[in-house]
Amino acid sequence: MLNGVIRKGEYEWELPVGFIPGMHVPARFFLSDELIKTLEEGALQQLANVATMPGIVKSSLAMPDIHWGYGFPIGGVAAFEYDSGVISPGGVGFDINCGVRLLTTPLKQSDLAKKKEILDNLYDAVPVGVGTRSSLRLSEKQLEKLMTSGATFAVDEGYGNQDDIIHCEEQGCMKEADPAHVSRKAKTRGVPQCGTLGAGNHFLEIQVIGEIYDEEAAKTYGVEKGQICIMVHCGSRGLGHQVCTDHLQVLENAVSKYNISLPDKQLACAPLTSPEGKAYFGGMAAAANYAWANRQIITHQIRNVLTRMCGIDYDDIRLVYDVAHNVAKIEEHAVDGKMTKVCVHRKGATRAFGPGCPDVPADYANAGQPVIIPGSMGSSSYLLKGTDIAMKRTFGSTCHGAGRVLSRSQAKKRIKGKNIRETLGKAGIIVKAPHDGSIAEEAPDAYKSSSEVVSVVHNLGISRLVARLEPLGVLKG
């Protein structure tokens, strides 16, 4: 499988131009000797396919959590010149702005004597799983406003505070959002689901900071050893899924309209400046804003539970940061020594802007942007910081999680949800889910080691470790 692959360093591998016909740039991926054993041939092919797309600059990249996805591999990053490049839903994914946020609390582990009751209350407050609906009833006008202003809409409606907005990537709102490019169907799916977690690998986790690796950055981010935190992982729900489905149909036709030659239909795309490209970008940005509002409303629900049950103040539950890991954004990056306007696609990859970069909150300017990497269920999650190296080498990007190694069906055959629940219970981790089957699908053994993935990005320098978080209680959809 690695025939033609050139090893460029301890963690860096290259597929040179010519690895497959039509590549405009090389492809690079980052894996340790341990992780390369899990690399799928299909993912490698997808990484090379991306390098054939019009207007791609520098290289097609994949982070160490690379695995086979739709169009782009999961873990894929690619930037396209604004004037001559394309935009593709295959480089974003169905769950637009699937992302993760980290909240800190003033609580310690000794304050969690009623951990099970807290988890039960969170389960009641945050709808999880397939078929559940939000208690929130958005009007059509409210939904339009939500898609235009993202997290700000939620805060303006009383679901948070101004600090929350500052501590979101893009301040929780892509200004390019255009709800006119979100279909009636997408809006219909979006109304009852705003403020819900969903299912699959989405979760809400009570965690404790187990270790600090970078005292200075940890202080800047307001985290300390022994502190209780909450991590939330979810996205744009049915609204975002429908935006992807709707625009894929349009972009499939755009491929022939604009004479774009692609090695894979899943890379359906359109020039960024074309009506079809602009329409997808506007709809995608609206869905991204929905996701930020969704996580903000869930944050409010969490705060209500914790203030009621733990006697702490609403504003003492602080948002460290909120990152997107399925999105395309217009950014400026150095290409051939010149700052160039590009559209960066991050598909299962996290933005990791370094110190002093635009959009890093002023209070974090010296440390760089916080990067939140969720672990698989029952395993460690990590807080990292963005770096200048990421700006130079990966368009300011890093990994997004652990990456699957077992299919869901294999996981269900090999692993019993009840056993996992009991094993984790013995380790002091409570798991609450609508069904044991969904626990088995997302079992820790179904994923790469998050520690190994994170150690690769740390050693490469495309993000640096700040803290490790250990799970105490998990809500799964």
Place this chain on the structure above:
Amino acid sequence: MSFEEKDHTADILMHIRADEPAGLFADAGHALMKTMYRGHAKPVQEVTVTVTGPSLEHLLHAFLSELLFESEVRNLVFCEFELFINEGEIKAVLRGEPFDPLVHGGGTEVKGISWHGLSIKQEQNELTCDVLFDV
């Protein structure tokens, strides 16, 4: 019903077999519902949908996308599919019952129907198709 789940690392890949297109589409519908919901449903409510497309693959993609949409927005778990296929169009009567978390809860959320490997093949006396659900 004739469908089976095949291994796929990231998503859910279903292999469907049937004698004729209506059966293939119905089994693909059952595969989608089986992925999203647990337990059984009764055919107590019905919804009629019509989709169009230039090929059988486009029709199957459109039918499953519509089924996903109808199930999600109406909160219905479908268990019967009556299909009328004409050139470039499918009219489908979907029958099922309201979602009950105690009966149907705990399934996998399907985000969309993937085009990956979506190709309907004639193999001896039957039609086969692989459909990937993005989850």
